[in-house]
Amino acid sequence: xxxxxxxxxxxxxxxxxxxxxxxxxxxxxxxxxxxxxxxxxxxxxxxxxxxxxxxxxxxxxxxxxxxxxxxxxxxxxxxxxxxxxxxxxxxxxxxxxxxxxxxxxxxxxxxxxxxxxxxxxxxxxxxxxxxxxxxxxxxxxxxxxxxxxxxxxxxxxxxxxxxxxxxxxxxxxxxxxxxxxxxxxxxxxxxxxxxxxxxxxxxxxxxxxxxxxxxxxxxxxxxxxxxxxxxxxxxxxxxxxxxxxxxxxxxxxxxxxxxxxxxxxxxxxxxxxxxxxxxxxxxxxxxxxxxxxxxxxxxxxxxxxxxxxxxxxxxxxxxxxxxxxxxxxxxxxxxxxxxxxxxxxxxxxxxxxxxxxxxxxxxxxx
Amino acid sequence: xxxxxxxxxxxxxxxxxxxxxxxxxxxxxxxxxxxxxxxxxxxxxxxxxxxxxxxxxxxxxxxxxxxxxxxxxxxxxxxxxxxxxxxxxxxxxxxxxxxxxxxxxxxxxxxxxxxxxxxxxxxxxxxxxxxxxxxxxxxxxxxxxxxxxxxxxxxxxxxxxxxxxxxxxxxxxxxxxxxxxxxxxxxxxxxxxxxxxxxxxxxxxxxxxxxxxxxxxxxxxxxxxxxxxxxxxxxxxxxxxxxxxxxxxxxxxxxxxxxxxxxxxxxxxxxxxxxxxxxxxxxxxxxxxxxxxxxxxxxxxxxxxxxxxxxxxxxxxxxxxxxxxx
Numbered sequence: 001x002x003x004x005x006x007x008x009x010x011x012x013x014x015x016x017x018x019x020x021x022x023x024x025x026x027x028x029x030x031x032x033x034x035x036x037x038x039x040x041x042x043x044x045x046x047x048x049x050x051x052x053x054x055x056x057x058x059x060x061x062x063x064x065x066x067x068x069x070x071x072x073x074x075x076x077x078x079x080x081x082x083x084x085x086x087x088x089x090x091x092x093x094x095x096x097x098x099x100x101x102x103x104x105x106x107x108x109x110x111x112x113x114x115x116x117x118x119x120x121x122x123x124x125x126x127x128x129x130x131x132x133x134x135x136x137x138x139x140x141x142x143x144x145x146x147x148x149x150x151x152x153x154x155x156x157x158x159x160x161x162x163x164x165x166x167x168x169x170x171x172x173x174x175x176x177x178x179x180x181x182x183x184x185x186x187x188x189x190x191x192x193x194x195x196x197x198x199x200x201x202x203x204x205x206x207x208x209x210x211x212x213x214x215x216x217x218x219x220x221x222x223x224x225x226x227x228x229x230x231x232x233x234x235x236x237x238x239x240x241x242x243x244x245x246x247x248x249x250x251x252x253x254x255x256x257x258x259x260x261x262x263x264x265x266x267x268x269x270x271x272x273x274x275x276x277x278x279x280x281x282x283x284x285x286x287x288x289x290x291x292x293x294x295x296x297x298x299x300x301x302x303x304x305x306x307x308x309x310x311x312x313x314x315x316x317x318x319x320x321x322x323x324x325x326x327x328x329x330x331x332x333x334x335x336x337x338x339x340x341x342x343x344x345x346x347x348x349x350x351x352x353x354x355x356x357x358x359x360x361x362x363x364x365x366x
Numbered sequence: 367x368x369x370x371x372x373x374x375x376x377x378x379x380x381x382x383x384x385x386x387x388x389x390x391x392x393x394x395x396x397x398x399x400x401x402x403x404x405x406x407x408x409x410x411x412x413x414x415x416x417x418x419x420x421x422x423x424x425x426x427x428x429x430x431x432x433x434x435x436x437x438x439x440x441x442x443x444x445x446x447x448x449x450x451x452x453x454x455x456x457x458x459x460x461x462x463x464x465x466x467x468x469x470x471x472x473x474x475x476x477x478x479x480x481x482x483x484x485x486x487x488x489x490x491x492x493x494x495x496x497x498x499x500x501x502x503x504x505x506x507x508x509x510x511x512x513x514x515x516x517x518x519x520x521x522x523x524x525x526x527x528x529x530x531x532x533x534x535x536x537x538x539x540x541x542x543x544x545x546x547x548x549x550x551x552x553x554x555x556x557x558x559x560x561x562x563x564x565x566x567x568x569x570x571x572x573x574x575x576x577x578x579x580x581x582x583x584x585x586x587x588x589x590x591x592x593x594x595x596x597x598x599x600x601x602x603x604x605x606x607x608x609x610x611x612x613x614x615x616x617x618x619x620x621x622x623x624x625x626x627x628x629x630x631x632x633x634x635x636x637x638x639x640x641x642x643x644x645x646x647x648x649x650x651x652x653x654x655x656x657x658x659x660x661x662x663x664x665x666x667x668x669x670x671x672x673x674x675x676x677x678x679x680x681x682x683x684x685x686x687x688x689x690x691x692x
Contacts, residue, residue, distance in 0.1 A: 072653040079445035171553060222639040224556040231635070238533035240555055357658075358467075361650060364642040365470050 038288040041066045041074055042091040044230070046141070046275070047296075048305035055295050061288045069228045071096045078105045078280065088283040089292065094129025094274040095344035097137055107279045108135035113290045116297035124315040129274050129343060138276030139293050142312035144248040145272040145341045146179055147263040149232075155242040161187045161266045164243055165218045173221045174235055175245035177360045182352075183245060184211040187268045194352035195345045204355060212359040216366040225364065229253075236261060248331075253311035255330035265337040272341040275312065307331070432670070439663035458664035468647060468665065475644035476672070478562075479626035486566050486573045486622050487615065494577035494614075495607070499586070510578065517571045525635050528564040529555060556638035564636040569625050573618035580614025581607070616685035620677045627673040644669060 040047065044067050052063045066087060068074050074090050078100070081087075085105075092100055100106050111117045117125070124140040131137070148161060155169065161183060164173050182192035190207035191197060197204035223241050226232050229250030235241045236254055244251075251263040277296070279289050296302055303316030304323055313319075313331050320328060385393050392398055404411045438444045442453040462468050497509045516524065531537050534551040542548045554560055584607060592602045608615075630645040637643070648669070651662035 070653050076445065076652065076659070082445075219639055223553070224637075225639055225642075227634070234529070238529075238535045238555075239551070240534045240553070357650070361647065362467055364639070364650075365467050365647070 036060055036288070037062045037064060038089065038285050038292045039064045039066065039087045040089040040091075040277075040292070041068050041077070041087045042089070042277075043068060043275075043310070045309040046091060046306060048302065048309055051296065051302050051305065055292065059291055059295070061291060063292065075100060075103075075105070079103055083282055085280045085282055085284065087280055088285045088289040089277050090280055091141075091275055092138060092278050093344075094127070094276065095346050095349070097129065097132070097276075097278075098346040098349055100278070101132060101137065105281055106137055107281045107283065107286070108132075108137055109139065109279060110290075111136055114139070114294045114297060116294050119297050119300075119317055121315055121317045121319075124274070127274060127315075129346065130276055138278040139297065140274055140276045140315035141296075142249070142275045142306060142310055143272065143315055144275070144312040145265065146183060146245060146270045147248050147251060148266050148270075149236070149244045149246045149251040149261060149263050151236060151239070151242040152260045152262050154239070157262075159264070159267050161245075161268050164245065165214075165221055167221075169243055170221055171223050172241055173243045174224050174226050174232065174241045175222070176227065177215070177225050177363050178356050180245045181208070181211050181215065181356055181359055181363075183268075183270060184214060186270075188214065193271065193342070193345050194348045194355075197351060198348045201351060204351060208355045208359050212362055215363050219363070219366065248313075249311035251311065252330045253309075256308070256311065256327055265333060265340045267340070269340040269342060272343045274315070274343070435663045436667055438659055439667050441660045444659040444663075458660045459668065461661055462665055462668055468644075471642055471644045471647045472669070474642075475627055475669075476676070478641075478643055479623050479673075482562060482565050482569065482626045483619050483623040485562065486570055487619060489566065490570050490573040490618070491577060491615075494574055495581050498578050498581040499584075499589075506582075513574060514571065521568060522631060524568055525564055525632050528560065528567060528636060532560050532563070555636065558638070558641050561633055561637045561641050564632045565626055565629055568629070568632055569622045572621040572625060576617035576621065577611065577614040580611040580617075584610045612685065616681055620681055623680075624673055624677055627669065 038061055040063065042065060047063075047065060052065075055061065056063055068091070071093060074092070075096070078085055078087070078090065090100075090106075092106070097106070120140060124143075126136075127140050130140060148158070148163070150157070150163075155163070155172075163169065164175070185192035185207050188207070188210055190210070191204075192211075194204055197207075224231075224235065226235065226244075229247055232244055232246050233250050233254055236244070236259065246263070248263055251261060254261040255263065277293060279286060279293075283289055297316065300314075300316050300318035300322050303314035303319040304327075306312075307314045307319060307323065308327060311330070323331070405415065439458055440454045440456070442455045442457070444452075462472075493513070497506060497513070501509045519527075529536070532554040533539070534553065534555070536555070538554065539548070539551040543551070588610070589602055589606055592606045597605060628645055630649060633641060633643050634646060634649075644665070648662050648665050651658040651665065
């Protein structure tokens with residue numbers, strides 16, 4: 001301590017640093033709120049880098065991407081930030097929209113500000129998943145479904161989810177427990193989306209328990225429960241699994257890349273979902289967000305690039321014509337299989353979430 | 367901007383440079399002069415200023431989040447909902463004790479951490495001894511550096527390297543197949559083996575450094591004297607080396623245990639369906655479909671208290687009063 005060399009300069013530096021630290025929150029927040037910036041929370045590989053580069057060059061607006069791999073994380077972040085969000089656009093799936101809206105996290109979309117709105121495919125312009133009280137929430141981007149995925153070299157073909165529980169496939173399957181529970185409920189003849197259980201919690205609990213017990217009984221078929229699409233891709237490439245329940249995007253991506261993978265919709269059916277870009281309530285850069293959304297809708301090439309990267313089908317008109325034969329084949333499903341896809345509903349989500357979360361924990365702990 | 371022209375200043379500071387602008391005004395203010403005067407005159411003030419920054423750092427970035435977590439764990443709802451007021455409750459803690467669903471992964475986590483700690487000690491001890499006592503002093507730093515290099519890579523990268531090693535088409539299976547030892551790949555990944563292997567690999571550094579530090583301090587003449595008096599290798603180890611490296615063992619075990627209890631990414635990536643441990647359960651509560659932050663926070667607090675208590679008892683019983691973590 002005796003040799004401590006205290007000078008004016010060092011003291012002023014110390015004071016200035018302290019002031020800087022104390023002022024940090026008021027510096028950080030405006031950093032998100034700049035007219036030439038748009039902050040986007042989205043999944044990996046949803047927005048093509050070539051588009052970002054071109055958009056930044058054309059508009060001078062800097063695109064800042066924050067990656068997420070889960071709807072819950074986005075929801076938690078937005079809720080925690082409250083009225084002062086640090087993001088302008090989030091990526092929401094249609095059936096989770098009601099949860100975001102209940103917490104007043106999203107702004108309805110002024111479609112008149114999007115001159116390219118008409119470039120959406122007709123089926124998605126007024127998509128019911130994105131319409132609440134006549135207001136539109138979100139620009140539809142990509143559509144997918146939960147499919148049965150198999151390695152065509154090692155696993156035999158099947159048109160039923162029952163193959164996932166075949167003794168032949170012991171230690172060779174994988175799924176996302178919470179997602180697969182809904183499918184198993186459907187496989188067992190119950191309502192895996194809980195739409196009809198609004199006033200029948202006992203029936204819902206019985207159906208959930210039935211699926212839970214079935215999955216515990218067949219736990220020996222599972223190599224690993226996974227969470228992210230990249231994990232699933234890695235397990236297929238490494239041949240650690242031969243069969244899985246998976247989102248169509250990561251599986252189609254494997255097909256496009258030439259791996260011996262097939263995705264199908266079994267006869268018992270499955271669930272579909274729609275991803276959209278939504279403007280956040282009190283978005284710090286709402287104008288830049290609209291400019292971004294309009295630009296992304298501007299051409300089918302951008303939609304095709306998003307499809308190529310993510311493996312999900314595009315909601316933009318004319319993308320089919322831009323994709324090559326191999327890419328189209330990876331995304332194509334026979335018409336009878338398309339008919340088996342039922343889009344997730346936003347009805348009775350609280351009950352569904354509660355019961356599915358509990359059952360998921362029970363299956364994992366068993 | 368600094369004006370370097372010499373100007374007459376106050377007594378005692380006449381040689382100090384003169385600053386222009388706001389910095390100059392601040393430098394000439396009474397507050398600044400009094401502060402500097404206090405700093406120059408008082409050792410206690412200097413100590414307070416110096417200790418203030420790290421204490422503030424610890425309070426804001428270490429203790430603050432834990433207190434916030436404790437606060438959330440007592441709330442009925444979090445994040446706050448627009449139409450709901452915040453109420454305090456103990457129900458989130460009650461959930462842990464009322465449902466064995468959460469208890470099993472909790473016990474599994476503690477047992478897993480204990481097994482990993484003991485295994486890491488057994489594996490790393492000879493390595494630390496070799497570097498500290500067998501390697502020539504001039505080469506010790508190089509040897510230590512070689513052991514440390516893998517830890518410069520991030521946790522995730524090292525976890526993925528374990529996946530690349532143990533997968534069905536990973537390096538080990540390919541090698542075994544190439545040499546004709548196996549026809550079909552051995553499923554090593556997504557098992558307790560891969561999980562333990564990965565976590566031991568990830569945490570070995572926390573054991574290595576305290577052990578190396580403790581063993582290196584053991585005077586070599588003591589070991590030689592024991593040998594001269596007829597003690598065999600095992601007796602030398604049991605009667606001389608082990609007791610004298612106790613501090614390193616206790617510190618290393620405590621660090622590895624505490625980290626292993628809370629390890630999250632590795633079990634998620636390397637574990638199988640039967641190796642779900644408590645941090646994953648906590649993470650699911652935070653990231654699940656419904657908001658369960660309070661329950662997740664309560665479970666985190668339980669985990670924190672239990673693991674710290676376990677380590678505290680271990681340090682007290684095995685290490686006595688003198689042992690510190692580092």
